Structures are given as structure tokens and as C-alpha cells.
Amino acid sequence: MAKVRGTGFAAVNYPTGMHLGGDPTQSLIHMTPAGDFVCTMASVDLGQGLRTVLAQIAAETLGVPYESIVVETADTDTGPHCTGTFASRTTHRAGNAVVMAAAEARKAMLEVAGELLEASPEDLETDGAGNIHIKGVAEKSVSVGEVAGAAHFGYGKTIAGRGAYLKPPSPMDPETGECDPDSTQAHACTVVEVEVDTETGVVEVIDMKSVYEVGQQVNPDLVKGQIVGGSWMGIGHALYETTAPGYPAIDPAPVDFQNYLQPGAAEMPEVACEVLEYPAESGPYGGKGVGEMVTNGPIPAIVNAINNALDVRITQIPVTPEVVLRALDEKRAQAEG
Amino acid sequence: MSMKELGVVGRNVGQRDLESHARGQTTYYEDVHYPRMLHLKMHRSAEPHANIVKVDTRKAAASPGVVCVLTHEDLPGKKVWNGLAAVGVGPEDEPVLAFDKVRWRGEPIVAVIAETPEAARAGAAKVEVEYDPLPGVFDVEEAISGSAPALTAHWPHNHYIYPDDHAASQIRFGDVEKGFAEADHIVEDKYQTSPIEQAPMETNGCIAKPGGDGRITVHTNTQAVHFARDNTAAILGLAPGKLRFLGGTVGGGFGGKVDVAVEPISVLAAMRTGRPVKFKYTREEEMQVSSTRSAWRLYIKDGVMNDGRIVARKITSYQDSGAYLRFSSYGSMKHAGHMPGPYTMPNVWVDARVVFTNRPPSSAMRGFGVMAASFAIELQMDKVAKTIGMDPWQLRLLNAYRNGDMRAHRKVNEDAAMVETIQAAARLAGHELPAEYQAMTSWDRKAS
Numbered sequence: 001m002a003k004v005r006g007t008g009f010a011a012v013n014y015p016t017g018m019h020l021g022g023d024p025t026q027s028l029i030h031m032t033p034a035g036d037f038v039c040t041m042a043s044v045d046l047g048q049g050l051r052t053v054l055a056q057i058a059a060e061t062l063g064v065p066y067e068s069i070v071v072e073t074a075d076t077d078t079g080p081h082c083t084g085t086f087a088s089r090t091t092h093r094a095g096n097a098v099v100m101a102a103a104e105a106r107k108a109m110l111e112v113a114g115e116l117l118e119a120s121p122e123d124l125e126t127d128g129a130g131n132i133h134i135k136g137v138a139e140k141s142v143s144v145g146e147v148a149g150a151a152h153f154g155y156g157k158t159i160a161g162r163g164a165y166l167k168p169p170s171p172m173d174p175e176t177g178e179c180d181p182d183s184t185q186a187h188a189c190t191v192v193e194v195e196v197d198t199e200t201g202v203v204e205v206i207d208m209k210s211v212y213e214v215g216q217q218v219n220p221d222l223v224k225g226q227i228v229g230g231s232w233m234g235i236g237h238a239l240y241e242t243t244a245p246g247y248p249a250i251d252p253a254p255v256d257f258q259n260y261l262q263p264g265a266a267e268m269p270e271v272a273c274e275v276l277e278y279p280a281e282s283g284p285y286g287g288k289g290v291g292e293m294v295t296n297g298p299i300p301a302i303v304n305a306i307n308n309a310l311d312v313r314i315t316q317i318p319v320t321p322e323v324v325l326r327a328l329d330e331k332r333a334q335a336e337g
Numbered sequence: 338m339s340m341k342e343l344g345v346v347g348r349n350v351g352q353r354d355l356e357s358h359a360r361g362q363t364t365y366y367e368d369v370h371y372p373r374m375l376h377l378k379m380h381r382s383a384e385p386h387a388n389i390v391k392v393d394t395r396k397a398a399a400s401p402g403v404v405c406v407l408t409h410e411d412l413p414g415k416k417v418w419n420g421l422a423a424v425g426v427g428p429e430d431e432p433v434l435a436f437d438k439v440r441w442r443g444e445p446i447v448a449v450i451a452e453t454p455e456a457a458r459a460g461a462a463k464v465e466v467e468y469d470p471l472p473g474v475f476d477v478e479e480a481i482s483g484s485a486p487a488l489t490a491h492w493p494h495n496h497y498i499y500p501d502d503h504a505a506s507q508i509r510f511g512d513v514e515k516g517f518a519e520a521d522h523i524v525e526d527k528y529q530t531s532p533i534e535q536a537p538m539e540t541n542g543c544i545a546k547p548g549g550d551g552r553i554t555v556h557t558n559t560q561a562v563h564f565a566r567d568n569t570a571a572i573l574g575l576a577p578g579k580l581r582f583l584g585g586t587v588g589g590g591f592g593g594k595v596d597v598a599v600e601p602i603s604v605l606a607a608m609r610t611g612r613p614v615k616f617k618y619t620r621e622e623e624m625q626v627s628s629t630r631s632a633w634r635l636y637i638k639d640g641v642m643n644d645g646r647i648v649a650r651k652i653t654s655y656q657d658s659g660a661y662l663r664f665s666s667y668g669s670m671k672h673a674g675h676m677p678g679p680y681t682m683p684n685v686w687v688d689a690r691v692v693f694t695n696r697p698p699s700s701a702m703r704g705f706g707v708m709a710a711s712f713a714i715e716l717q718m719d720k721v722a723k724t725i726g727m728d729p730w731q732l733r734l735l736n737a738y739r740n741g742d743m744r745a746h747r748k749v750n751e752d753a754a755m756v757e758t759i760q761a762a763a764r765l766a767g768h769e770l771p772a773e774y775q776a777m778t779s780w781d782r783k784a785s
Binding site: 007008009010011012013014015019020022042044045046047049051052055056057059060063066073074075076077079081082083084085086087128172174175176177178179180181184185187188189190191209210211212213215216217218219220221222225230233237241242243244247248249250253254255256257260262272274276278280281282285288291292293295296297299300301303304307308313315316317318 | 343344345346347348349350351352353354358385424442475476477499500501503506507508509510526527528529530531532533534536559560561562563564566580581582583584585586587588589590591592595620621624625629632657667670671673674675678679687694695696697701703704705706707708711712713714715716718719720729730733737738745746747748750751752753754755757758759761762765766768
């Protein structure tokens with residue numbers, strides 16, 4: 001009996017947005033009298049950092065400081081419609097709606113700035129630090145705060161914008177399946193090394209390396225957060241997790257984390273990742289979705305690595321010690337013929 | 338647009354609510370407190386499949402602290418529903434509260450609303466349900482074999498029926514049988530995934546608070562506030578404007594918080610009592626009642642040439658929907674539309690079936706329909722490589738889709754960089770590729 005090592009990998013693609021489209025998200029942006037902006041959404045932040053990402057996109061399009069954007073979420077009284085936070089759709093759908101709303105608000109802002117600077121709005125540019133100046137003439141400048149004050153108290157104007165993003169719904173032909181399912185596809189390839197104890201059947205993931213291709217990243221740290229978190233979830237799916245250990249039987253039925261096992265810190269290997277950026281035509285600044293795909297590479301990569309280590313053919317998850325030992329028994333029985 | 342032209346997009350500005358999360362200062366739905374708030378506990382089916390003979394709520398109603406007891410007779414609007422009915426998915430099949438039959442262990446039957454969580458729990462335990470047990474079916478292939486009992490009249494053969502009376506979400510591209518006939522090798526296998534819990538730190542829950550203006554505010558951790566509001570209104574027969582759904586930050590979703598599982602009954606309880614009502618799933622309910630990721634069984638058959646080209650792929654898959662539909666037909670269509678993975682093949686045949694069993698209903702989880710597809714495909718690719726004695730990296734690169742390729746669902750591929758991603762992973766892992774494989778690109782199939 002021994003501990004044996006093996007490697008495996010998997011290549012995966014993942015669609016951005018709900019299958020077949022038809023999943024709108026809208027956005028409203030307005031400027032306060034102090035010159036900051038409120039971006040109002042009905043989208044829900046699940047902890048992945050939606051408020052951060054949408055603030056970055058709004059700031060980019062408006063040309064104002066990131067810190068001056070407040071993102072308000074999840075209120076059906078004030079927030080314009082969002083289909084929901086799922087389907088790797090929020091950066092793409094909500095992001096595109098924010099780009100549109102911010103572009104309209106920016107236009108209104110530059111019109112007021114043009115009045116103040118006695119210049120045509122087309123001749124103005126933002127410096128991203130809270131100032132608007134005539135192109136090429138930095139000293140002919142007005143602050144975003146001054147523009148806000150003038151709009152509110154001098155001209156009686158709103159500086160606001162509306163945005164709506166919808167990938168029109170595509171039917172799926174019931175006979176052939178012909179359809180336009182996605183806005184774009186993101187990609188990943190995960191390589192895993194495992195160590196399997198042939199006596200106990202316990203599998204340890206030693207090393208995990210991934211390359212992701214997710215279009216333009218809006219926030220690389222948050223992308224990495226998804227990748228690392230998904231690696232952990234992938235280990236759980238591949239090796240431990242099931243609500244029905246006797247599937248398809250409904251018993252036993254775990255009801256707590258004593259019996260529903262998930263990886264702990266000690267089971268987590270070093271996760272290395274590299275991200276390639278090939279901008280998507282349809283994405284906000286070229287972004288694709290990364291939220292869901294991050295377990296899809298690790299799971300088959302781990303099982304391929306186990307099969308490689310043991311020279312067996314396991315085709316189910318989770319690969320519990322029992323599954324490993326049964327596979328080894330079967331291999332032994334076949335060898336003995 | 339290259340990164341150089343961008344300002345704050347592409348920069349690590351930090352997650353703006355990270356410190357608030359880490360310090361425990363983020364407001365979740367449960368951080369809202371109202372005086373005189375009531376608590377709801379559900380009495381659930383103890384049987385996976387049975388006729389309901391009698392439901393007796395008298396002892397529950399008389400239990401100390403119990404304020405209100407709700408059965409299907411109290412529902413003012415729909416008795417059965419499906420969350421996607423508004424976009425044409427149906428027929429609606431899932432009881433809001435079970436009436437004539439239960440079809441899975443854990444199905445809600447009676448809601449008990451009381452002054453404290455303990456009183457609600459004690460009251461719910463005193464509901465008496467008399468069952469006439471029926472044989473259950475738990476395996477997807479057994480369920481559709483013809484010998485199993487039909488779970489509902491909607492699905493006489495225990496599988497979802499797609500438009501034009503199709504038993505599966507289909508892909509038909511090229512001619513797989515012709516492909517198999519021409520192939521040098523046939524590679525087949527069977528794959529099985531398991532039901533998996535989304536396992537959010539925060540379980541499903543909401544607080545429904547009647548206002549003085551006749552409206553009800555619902556603090557909820559749903560992943561989709563408008564969707565939850567509109568479905569709640571439709572179930573209860575209310576004007577949607579009567580409801581305000583208010584979220585905040587959700588303590589983990591992963592697809593487990595889109596079922597509108599807690600809001601409708603909580604709103605009804607708030608309407609009936611005129612008091613705020615809280616309904617929070619226990620961890621036990623989160624694991625055994627709340628939708629899990631569906632378990633999938635797949636059969637894949639490939640026709641492969643000696644040089645590694647996969648010329649035909651035939652896939653039959655069975656998605657275990659449990660007792661009711663929920664979003665399974667959507668998941669199955671996404672599953673079928675994903676096939677045959679990031680590869681170009683001239684002949685593809687897919688039948689993706691949604692099957693009903695007496696198991697807890699399953700639904701969305703991170704990568705709905707696609708996770709099981711990627712799992713099976715990538716294990717299959719290793720088997721193909723081993724069968725023909727080819728490097729599995731080279732097998733994938735050879736077959737990987739290129740931009741401009743026609744995919745099996747007949748959309749021309751664009752924006753894809755699968756080849757570059759595999760090449761970069763090989764470099765990262767120290768796997769040497771021959772020069773012609775390093776020269777491959779997603780933008781030109783001939784480059785190598």
C-alpha cells in the first residue's frame with residue numbers, strides 16, 4: 001500500500017449571460033448637488049463585489065473618480081429592473097446598462113460644463129480626477145463639483161442617465177436545437193496534481209494551476225477571488241459533497257456540516273492562476289463573465305488526475321474513499337481475471 | 338480596446354465592502370428587527386410519496402404562542418405554480434402548500450406562525466397528517482422506464498415535455514450515425530454527478546413587514562428581487578405594487594436563492610396577522626429541503642479517427658429534477674446548448690431529458706447544466722486520448738473550436754480563445770507541446 005501521485009487537466013468553456021438571452025438589466029445614474037453620482041440598480045450583491053465592479057465601470061464611462069460613485073442595489077421601489085444575479089451575467093448585463101446610463105449622464109454633465117467654460121461639449125474632456133477641461137488646454141478647467149452646483153442651482157438641470165441592456169431572446173428550435181445561446185464564451189484550463197492513499201482511499205489535491213480567459217478584467221483581484229474560491233468549491237464537489245451519499249436513495253440525508261463534508265483550510269492546495277485578456281465584442285470594455293465557470297475545470301481535472309494516478313476509470317463524483325477503494329478492488333479483480 | 342486606454346477599469350481598487358464584511362458591519366436581511374415580529378415554521382411531509390388522507394391542525398393551533406396556521410385552503414391565489422410561468426414555461430406543477438398528495442420528503446404542508454421560533458417549532462410538530470403511502474421512484478432511468486408510477490398528471494411518463502411534444506431538449510447537427518460508421522474507433526462511457534448543496538453561510542430567509550399604507554415590505558436574501566416580488570404577487574393574486582422587495586448584501590447565493598421559497602407564505606402570514614413575520618430556513622432545511630444542484634447521468638458515444646479528430650458525438654443525459662420542475666427545463670436547454678463542449682465536431686446528437694423522481698426538487702447551482710456537461714466531456718476526452726494513444730493536450734488542441742467554426746447549435750463561433758488558454762496552461766504546467774501545436778491559434782484553423 002502506498003501513496004501514489006497523478007496529474008490531470010481539463011479545458012472548459014462557459015457562456016456569459018442567461019441561456020438564450022432575454023434577461024434584461026437596467027440602470028439609473030444621477031448626480032447629487034455635491035458632484036458625486038448615485039448608480040441605482042436592482043441587482044443583488046452576493047459578496048462577489050458587484051458594487052465595486054459597477055462603480056469602476058460607471059467611473060470609467062463618466063470620467064470621474066471611482067470614489068465619487070455610490071452603487072445602490074436591491075430595492076424594487078427605486079431600482080430599475082434586473083433579472084437577477086446568476087448565469088455569470090451581472091458584469092456583462094449590468095455593466096453594459098451602467099455604461100449606457102453613464103454615457104447619457106456624462107453628456108448632460110459636459111453640456112453644463114460647456115456652458116460654464118463657454119465651449120462646445122464635444123471639445124471637452126474629463127481627467128478622471130474630478131475635473132473637466134477643454135481638450136489640450138488644461139487651465140481652461142472646471143471641477144465636477146462646480147458643474148453639479150451650476151446644474152442644480154444655476155440652470156435647474158438634471159445630470160442623469162438611463163441604461164438598459166437586453167440580449168434579445170432567441171428561441172431554441174425544438175427539433176435541431178438551433179439558437180443563439182450566449183453573448184460570448186469564457187475559457188479555462190486547469191491542471192491538477194493529486195496524491196492518493198491506496199490503503200485508505202483518501203485523495204489529496206497537491207497542486208492546482210489554472211489559466212483563464214475572461215475578456216477584459218474589470219478588477220483582477222476580484223477575478224482571482226472567484227478563481228480561488230471556485231477551486232475550493234471544485235475540490236468539494238470532486239471529492240466530498242453530496243446531499244445524498246446513497247444516491248439515488250434518499251437516505252442517508254446529511255443535515256449539517258458534520259455529515260455534509262466540505263474541504264477545510266488543510267485540504268486547500270496552493271492555487272496558481274494566470275488570466276488572459278481577449279476582449280469580448282459585446283462586453284462592457286470587453287468583459288466576459290467569470291462567476292460560475294470556476295468549479296467546472298477543477299472537478300474533471302481532479303478526477304482525471306485520480307484516474308491517472310491509479311490507472312482506473314472512475315466516472316462519478318464525489319470520489320470518496322469508498323469510490324477509490326472500489327475502483328482499486330475492481331482493477332485488482334480484473335488483473336486476477 | 339486595449340488596457341492602456343482604460344482608467345479605473347482593469348485596476349485593483351479593492352472590494353469596497355470587504356472591510357465591512359470582515360468587521361461584521363454589513364447589514365443582512367436578518368439584521369432588521371421589528372417589534373412584535375412573528376416566526377414561521379413549516380410542517381413538512383414525512384413521506385416521499387403518499388396520498389394525504391387527512392390534515393389536522395387543531396393541536397397546532399392550540400399550541401402555546403401559536404398565532405396563525407395556514408394550509409392550502411388559506412391560499413388566496415394560486416395553488417400550484419412555477420417561477421417561469423410568466424415566460425411561458427409550464428404547466429405549473431408545484432403546490433405552494435401540498436393538498437391531495439406529497440411527492441417528496443420535506444414538501445411543505447402547513448405553515449405555523451407563532452410569537453417565538455421555539456413556539457412555532459413546537460406548534461409545527463403538533464400538526465397531524467395522515468398518509469396513504471405510495472410506491473416511490475428515485476432513479477431517473479427507472480422513472481421513465483414505463484413501469485414506474487406517474488408522479489403527476491402533467492408528466493405522464495415522468496419526464497418534461499418540450500415544445501412539439503419532444504421528450505428532450507435536442508441538438509441535431511450533421512449525422513452521427515454516418516460519423517460512427519466512418520470512425521476508426523468508438524469510445525463510450527457513462528457519467529454520474531451527485532446532488533450538491535449550494536451551502537451558503539446564510540440560509541434562505543425573509544422578513545415580511547406590513548406597512549400602514551396597505552403595502553408589505555419584504556426584506557429578503559433572494560438573488561433576484563424583481564423576480565421574487567413578481568412571483569410572490571402572482572402566487573398570492575396581489576397587485577405587484579403592494580409589495581416592496583428589499584435586499585442588501587446576500588450571504589452567499591450560488592443559485593440556491595432564486596426559488597422564491599420563503600417569501601409568498603411569509604407575505605400571506607403577514608397579511609393574515611397584520612404583524613411582521615420572519616421565515617428562516619434551518620441548516621437542515623437548507624440541505625434537505627432547499628433545491629440542490631441537480632444530479633445528472635450522461636451517456637456519451639464518440640466516433641474518433643486515428644489522427645485524433647472526433648467526427649461524431651452522441652449524448653443522452655438525464656437531469657434528476659426531483660418531484661417538480663422549478664427551473665430544470667431551463668437547465669436542460671442550457672446543458673444541451675453547451676454540447677459538445679469547446680470542440681468542433683461535424684456530427685452532434687444530444688437528447689437532454691428532465692426526469693421527475695420522488696427526490697427533493699433540484700434546481701440551479703453555479704454553472705447550471707454546464708458543470709455536469711464539462712465534467713463528463715473532459716473525462717471522455719481523456720478516455721478518447723487513451724484509446725487512440727494520443728497526448729490528451731494534443732487531442733484537445735486538435736479538436737478545440739476556432740473562431741468562424743459553426744457550432745452544433747448553428748451559431749458561428751466568435752470571441753473564443755480556447756486554444757490559447759490550453760497552450761498557456763501547458764506552459765504553466767511545464768508540459769512540452771510540439772511546435773505545430775504551439776503554433777495553433779483560435780483565429781486560423783490552418784495555422785500549425
